[in-house]
Amino acid sequence: MAPMGIRLSPLGVAVFCLLGVGVIYHLYAGVISSRLAAFRADSSQLKRTVDLRDLLAVSVEAAVLGGREVKTVRSENSLQEKSKGKTREGASEPLTMGDLQSHRKMYNLMKNTFPEVTVNSEEHDNMVDKSAAWSRDIPADILDKIEGGKDVPAESITVWIDPLDATQEYTENLVKYVTTMVCVAVDGKPIIGVIHLPFTGFTAWAFVGQGSNMHRRASYNVSPPKVIVSRSHSGKVKNFLLDAFGNSTTIIEAGGAGYKVLALLEMPSSETGSIDQADAYVHITFIKKWDICAGAALLNALGGHMTTLKGEDIDYSGTPVNKGGLVATVGVDHKALLERLPNWDPDKH
Template sequence: MAASTNIPLIMRIVSASIPVSTRAGRIIRDILKKGELGIVEKAKNDLQTEADRSAQRCIVASLHKQFPNVAIFGEEQLDPSEKFDPNFLETSSCDEVLTKKCPEFLTDAKDEDVVIWVDPLDGTSEYTQGLLDHVTVLVGIAFKGRAVAGVIYQPYYNYKAGPDSVLGRCIWGIIGVGSYGFSRQKAPKGQNIITTSRAHSDRIVTESVEACKPTSIIRAGGAGHKVLLIIEGKAHAYIFASRGTKKWDTCAPEAVLHALGGKLTDLHGNAMLYSADVQRKNSGGILATVDNHSWYTEKIPEHVKETLPSDPVPDFMKKLEKPLVIPEIKSSSSPVNSPPLESQDSQSEQWFMTKDVKAMFAPNSNSSNSDNGSEISPKKPKPNPES
C-alpha cells in the first residue's frame, strides 16, 4: 500500500523506490532467463537491452503514478507510444523506511524541489557478458540539485551461492538517516585498492588510477557496483577519469555512500549537481571514497583535471542564497579504516537553498545532447543538457 501523504516526500519516494527497484530486478532476471536480450548499440561501446527498456518502463511508470508532480529522468530513450503492461506497475511501499525519522533539512521538500534519476540497469555491458554481480538498478533522489537519497538493487546478489540462497538484495540510504541493506566491512589495512571501469577504460583512466599508487586494481562494471565495492571494504577508492558516466549512474550511489560518511565527487573534489537543468554527463569524472578523499584528488594529474573540468553550475545554483551546512556524516562511527595514506578529510559538505526553487526547472542554455535519456517532468521544462 502507498504511504500516507503526511509522511515527508523524500521518505515516501525512498519507501516506494525499494519495491519498485526490486520489481525491476525481477524483470531483468526474467529477461535473461528467457534469453531474448534484444541488444541495441546506442553508440560505440554503449549497449541497451530489452531488460534496460522493460525495467525503466516499470520504474518510471510506477514512480510517476505515485508522484505525478515529481520530475523523473531515466537513462533510456523509449518510445512513448509503446503500450505499458499495467501488471508491471508496482505501488507498494517499504515500511522499514517509514519508521525512520526524516532529517530536518529534508522535511519540507516539495515536489518541485525533487528530481528522480533512474538507471534501470547499470552495468549493461557486463549483463550481456554474464558478469551478473556487476549489475544494479539505480534510483537516485536529488533535492535542490544534490543527491540526498538512493536505492541500489543488485538483482544477482548471491547468484553463485547456490539454490538455497536468496537472490538479490536492496541497499538504500538517506543522508541524515543512514545506509542499510549491506554488511559494512573495513578495507584491508596497509593496501590501497582502486576500482575503475573494465568496459570503458582508456589511457587517461589508467594513468589516473596509477597516479594514486594502487596496491591493486579491480576493473569492474557499473557505477553502483563499484560504490558497493567501496562500502563493503573491497576497495578504497573508485576512480574514473572520463566524462562517460551520466547523472543516473551516480545519483543513487553518491547518496548511499554519503549517507554513511563517504563521498562521491568529480576528480576535483567538487560536488556533482543533479537539478533538472544540469548537463547529463559527469564531465569532471568520478572519485568515490569512504576516507581520505582529498588525498586522492591531489594525486590526480593536473593535465587530466584540465581535460575533465567540473560540471558547469546550472543557472539556478548561481542565484543561491547563502550556503546551508547540513549535518556532517561521520564515517568513523562505523568500522572503516583508512588506506595507508597520510591525510584525513575534514571538509564539511555545503548545501544550498535557492531563493526560487522553480528556477532549477528553467531550461538551460547549454548545447544539446543526443543522449538525454527520457524525461517525465510535470513542470515541463525541456531540459537541454550539454554533451
C-alpha cells in the same frame, strides 16, 4: 397643508429590494471568488509537496520491480540486443529488452505515484502504463529507521533512474555487476539512493541524514589503495592511478558504477564472495548522473564522498552529463587522496 409623502408601490419596493440584493451578491461573489482562488492555490501548493520517506519506499519498489524484468529477460535469453551508438571513449553502448522492460516498470511507477516530480531515466520509451501503482508498502527497515513527514516541494526534486547498469556485462552474462538504481536529488544534492542487485535480490538504500541499511567496512587502506575502475576503458585510468599512488597500487576492473560503489561498503555475508572490495572508486572520463547519483547518496549517508577529480561537488540537476570525472571514497581522508592525483582534464581526453 399637510406635507406630501413619497409612496412606493409594492412593485417599486420589490424592484428596489432586488437591486440591493444584486449589488450585495456581486460584492460577496467577488470576495468568495477571490477566497476560493486563494484556497485552490494553497491546495495546489500542498499537492506539490512530497514526503521523502514515501519517495524512498517507492524508489526501493521501483528498483526491485525493474530488477525482476532484468532477471527474467536474461533467464529467458530474450535480450534482443542492439546498439545505441558509441560512448565518448569509442565503446559500444548496447540496448537490450532488459533495459527497456525495466525502464517501463520503474519510470511509470515513479511518474504515476509522483506526477509532479521530474524523473530522468537512462532509457526513453513511449509506452505509458497507467496501471503501474505503488503498493503503499513501506519496508520494515525503512519504517524502523526513517520518520515520515519529511516533506519537500516537488519542484525541488529530480529523480534519476538507471534501469540496468552494466548493460555490456549483462550481454556477456557477467550478471554480478548488474544493478538497477534510483536516486532522489533535492535542489541538486543526492539525498536518497537505492542500488538493487537483481541476481541476488539484495537492495542497498540510504537517506542522507536519516539512515541506511548499509555500513562502512571496519578498515580501509590508502598506502597504496585498492582502486576500482571501469573495465570498459581501463587503459588510461591505470596509468593515471599508477602515477598517483605508485606501481604497487592494486587496480580492480569491474562493470557498473553501482557495483563499484558497493565495493567500497560492508556487504552482507551472503554477498561477501561476489562483491570485490576496494578503497576508492575513480573514473576519469565523462559519466552520466543516473550512473552515479544513487551511489553518491549512499556514500554521503555514511560520511563518504563522491566528487569530481578536482574535489568539486556534483550537481544532480539539469543536464545528465558529469564532465569532471569522479573520485568516490568512504572511511578515508578524501581530500588527502585527491591531492595525490595528477592533473587531468576529462574534457580533453
